[in-house]
Amino acid sequence: MFEGLKGKLAGVKSRLGGVIIENAEEIETPVEVTPPIEAPAAVSPPTEPADAAPDEAPSSSPADAAPGPSVPEPEKRTLSGFFRRSKAGQPDEPAPAEPPAPEPALPVTDVEGAQKTGIFTKLKVLVTERELILKEDDVREVLDELEIVLLESDVALPVTEEIIDHVRRDLVGRHRKFRESPDEIVTETLRDALLEVLGAGFDLPGYIRGHERPVRILFTGVNGTGKTTTVAKVGAYLKREGFSVVIAAGDTFRAGAIEQIDIHAERLGIRVIQHKQGGDPSAVIYDAVEYAQAHGLDVVLADTAGRFHNKQNLMNQLGKIRRVMKPDLVFYVDEAIAGNDAVIRAEEFDKTVGADGIVLTKADMDPKGGAAISIAHTIGKPLVFLGTGQGYDDLQPFTPAGMVADLLGTAEA
Numbered sequence: 001m002f003e004g005l006k007g008k009l010a011g012v013k014s015r016l017g018g019v020i021i022e023n024a025e026e027i028e029t030p031v032e033v034t035p036p037i038e039a040p041a042a043v044s045p046p047t048e049p050a051d052a053a054p055d056e057a058p059s060s061s062p063a064d065a066a067p068g069p070s071v072p073e074p075e076k077r078t079l080s081g082f083f084r085r086s087k088a089g090q091p092d093e094p095a096p097a098e099p100p101a102p103e104p105a106l107p108v109t110d111v112e113g114a115q116k117t118g119i120f121t122k123l124k125v126l127v128t129e130r131e132l133i134l135k136e137d138d139v140r141e142v143l144d145e146l147e148i149v150l151l152e153s154d155v156a157l158p159v160t161e162e163i164i165d166h167v168r169r170d171l172v173g174r175h176r177k178f179r180e181s182p183d184e185i186v187t188e189t190l191r192d193a194l195l196e197v198l199g200a201g202f203d204l205p206g207y208i209r210g211h212e213r214p215v216r217i218l219f220t221g222v223n224g225t226g227k228t229t230t231v232a233k234v235g236a237y238l239k240r241e242g243f244s245v246v247i248a249a250g251d252t253f254r255a256g257a258i259e260q261i262d263i264h265a266e267r268l269g270i271r272v273i274q275h276k277q278g279g280d281p282s283a284v285i286y287d288a289v290e291y292a293q294a295h296g297l298d299v300v301l302a303d304t305a306g307r308f309h310n311k312q313n314l315m316n317q318l319g320k321i322r323r324v325m326k327p328d329l330v331f332y333v334d335e336a337i338a339g340n341d342a343v344i345r346a347e348e349f350d351k352t353v354g355a356d357g358i359v360l361t362k363a364d365m366d367p368k369g370g371a372a373i374s375i376a377h378t379i380g381k382p383l384v385f386l387g388t389g390q391g392y393d394d395l396q397p398f399t400p401a402g403m404v405a406d407l408l409g410t411a412e413a
């Protein structure tokens, strides 16, 4: 799923990490430390090999219990060591604890004075740190690249712009201590930017539990996108979640549609209410709602024929279904592989008929992910499910955190 986009995002991540490494500036921060009584033993002459220091000064935090002026050394060595490796082209590699190198000690002030005036005197040491302050120019090229990657992946233009703006706001002009790895900084920034546009998702089982039964769900959308298959998958999913389900065979328009849903439902052990082909779909759906009420069922899932807003007769029929069924939820089904077209169609559908949630099918065949990223933000309605194959279990409740973790190749936060 979304393999093309994932690969391109990995490229952007590593280049943005490179920009961070190039622009991390070295600064010197004065830090006051109070040496403990045993401190004199830890004061190393500058000529002594530096790796003698950590035995006596295991803490790398000079503010904690720093026993002498040589304490900040391990921190500096770690940073510079990390920096060297990163420059060598491995910005993603975490910095391992490395054995101290025989580098000269950090600039230290007052050492002589401290030794002369007594061990309880506070020592001022200058700790070399790296600080990150990126300028607009530093990131322009990579942000242009990210923009192209998103647009090529069919992310809608306004959504792409929001993501880019978020990343720019997050990185440019802000002072950061260079303690996190560049990869962490970049991943966190991209994660936040994507989460901002992905919306909140939709917890269907939670909705059903908190709602008067039966919950009536109408599935609509363009022919061939996977409505009937999705109705079957959602039925299977809700059964697994412990709900009782009835399906209304509301596609009375297409030859073979009733048989298709019948076969699915029989395999899944779900009851189907059906009339004959050519009948009034709102009558079938009405019967299914009555059946659910009479049997105390939790959910009615209504399949419909593929309809599109410019076919006036089908629009009228859909209006009638809405009046008769009084759906609690209208789910618009489209296919992820349609990319931006799916987003445009969903937007039109929502404006003319109204939708409460979106299902994107065939995500398993979509290398781009643009529709999944853009659709909720564009329409202001949640993406509820992703269809991920032709099997009944190939349905993922959409969660923004799961999607972002998948795209960025990280564990779910």
Ligand SMILES: Nc1nc2c(ncn2[C@@H]2O[C@H](COP(=O)(O)OP(=O)(O)O)[C@@H](O)[C@H]2O)c(=O)[nH]1
Binding pocket: 222, 223, 224, 225, 226, 227, 228, 229, 230, 306, 361, 362, 363, 364, 365, 386, 387, 388, 389, 390, 394
């Ligand atoms: N790969 C893949 N195929 C799907 C998915 N959902 C549906 N399909 C296939 O898409 C085709 C059309 O599905 P159907 O449910 O009949 O679409 P409908 O006309 O909207 O009812 C069928 O061959 C399905 O097996 C999915 O998530 N992934």
Ligand SMILES: [Mg+2]
Binding pocket: 224, 227, 228, 229, 251, 257, 303, 304, 305, 306
């Ligand atoms: Mg169908």
